[in-house]
Amino acid sequence: AGLGLPLWVDVVVFTVVSLGLVTLARPALKRRMRVGDEVRMHTDALIGGKATVVATTDSQDGRVRIAGELWSARSFDETQVLEEGQEVVVLDIRGATAVVWREPWELPS
Structure with a gap:
């Protein structure tokens, strides 16, 4: 419009x-902004x-520090006293x- 061309040229x-940006730029931006396939949040991120x-x-009661926060805890194995x-x-x-397990750890069978 600033060049004095007809409206149809605009x-x-x-x-x-618009079509070029949607077909070329959007996929590249989408790939760059993807954090990952699976983002664990809330308590799932602590597991x-x-x-x-x-x-x-023990298997009834206890306390642990996870990521700087205090949590009530219990051991997974009834025989473990941590x-x-x-x-x-x-x-x-x-x-x-x-629910916690001692280090070095192996999953119970």
């Missing part, structure tokens, strides 16, 4: 540029992570309680 230029026992933990300072792995989050 419409054609707009259409060509598999490490925690430190801050109060003796002492303060031990490193554990978070196997599950049930409600507000972390």
